Amino acid sequence: MVEELINEILMLVGTLMIVLGAVADLIGSIGLLRFPNFFVRLHAATVGTIWGAFVPLIGAALFAAGYVELGTYRWFVAGGAVVTALLILLLGPVGSHALARASYRSRVAVPYPLVHDALKEKLERGEKK
Amino acid sequence: MSAEAYLSVIFWVLPIYLTAFTLYSVRAVRGPTIPDSVLAIDSMSYDLAAFITILSILFRSPILIAVAIVLSLWVFALDIYVAKYLESREIGE
Numbered sequence: 327m328v329e330e331l332i333n334e335i336l337m338l339v340g341t342l343m344i345v346l347g348a349v350a351d352l353i354g355s356i357g358l359l360r361f362p363n364f365f366v367r368l369h370a371a372t373v374g375t376i377w378g379a380f381v382p383l384i385g386a387a388l389f390a391a392g393y394v395e396l397g398t399y400r401w402f403v404a405g406g407a408v409v410t411a412l413l414i415l416l417l418g419p420v421g422s423h424a425l426a427r428a429s430y431r432s433r434v435a436v437p438y439p440l441v442h443d444a445l446k447e448k449l450e451r452g453e454k455k
Numbered sequence: 456m457s458a459e460a461y462l463s464v465i466f467w468v469l470p471i472y473l474t475a476f477t478l479y480s481v482r483a484v485r486g487p488t489i490p491d492s493v494l495a496i497d498s499m500s501y502d503l504a505a506f507i508t509i510l511s512i513l514f515r516s517p518i519l520i521a522v523a524i525v526l527s528l529w530v531f532a533l534d535i536y537v538a539k540y541l542e543s544r545e546i547g548e
Contacts (some may be wrong), residue, residue, distance in 0.1 A: 337458060337461045340461075340462070341461045341464050341465060344465055344468060344509060345464070345468050347505060348468045348471040348472055348475075349471065351471065351472060351475040352471050352474060352475045352478075352500050354475070354498065355474075355475040355476075355478035355479050355482075355498075356478060357459050358478070358479065358482050358495060359478050359482050360492070364488060364490050364491055364494070367482075367491065367494060368494065369538040371494050371497070371498045374475070374479075374498045374499075374501075374502060375498055375501050375502075378475070378498075378501075378502050378505070379459060379501040379505045380504050381499070382478050382505040382508075382509065383504070383505050383507065383508055383523075386505070386508040386509055386512060388535065389461070389465075389512060390512055393458055393512065394458075395458060395515070396512075396515060396517065398515040399544075400517075402517045403508070403511060403512065403517045404521050405519060406517075406520035406521065406523065406524060407508050408507065409524060410504055410520075410523045410524050410527055412506065412530075413524065413527050413528065414499075414501050417527065417528075417531040418497075418501060420531070420534075421497060421530075421534030421535065421538075422494070422497075422534075424477060424534060424535055424538035424539075425490055425493060425494060425497075425534055425537065425538050426539075427538070427542070428490075428538035428539070428541040429488070429489075429490040429538075429541055431541075431542055432471075432541045432542055433492050434488050434489060434490060434541055435488050441470075
């Protein structure tokens with residue numbers, strides 16, 4: 327009886343996290359399509375990566391742990407989903423930072439609606455390499 | 456609620472993911488610069504890993520989870536290679 331209740335709660339929380347991830351994914355993709363330049367688009371892309379991939383993966387892991395019809399293999403699915411979620415949590419921000427730094431330094435992406443660029447002044451004064 | 460009710464909720468959520476993938480693809484094709492396309496492909500593939508995990512639950516085929524791990528690692532490699540190429544115009548010896 328207690329075990330069934332635990333499985334029910336796991337599946338409920340997992341479904342809620344998957345739905346939340348889908349909504350965040352849609353918001354991130356709309357932001358990526360609508361924002362004016364690359365450095366603003368990075369903000370929407372991180373919404374789509376962490377809220378749109380990390381959260382539904384944890385939700386899928388919880389759902390698989392409570393879904394008895396999968397058999398013994400449900401622990402395989404849950405463990406793989408947790409490993410993927412941790413990899414995305416570590417590697418997504420690292421990749422975004424590397425891409426942002428490279429595209430600023432190489433002047434490939436131009437920050438067009440620009441108010442103030444403090445990094446450019448620091449680079450010109452030689453305080454930062 | 457039984458497991459089938461939760462699975463039907465997840466099944467009706469899948470079109471939202473597909474719409475998001477379509478919008479990401481539009482940005483990846485249209486992107487004015489190289490980093491825009493790479494960023495769109497990056498986000499799309501991370502979300503595709505989550506989508507494949509959800510499909511492996513829906514189809515009851517646990518072997519699909521191995522695809523998600525490899526996909527996230529390859530997309531990280533794409534990010535790092537493109538960043539290295541943009542910064543120093545070579546992809547490393």
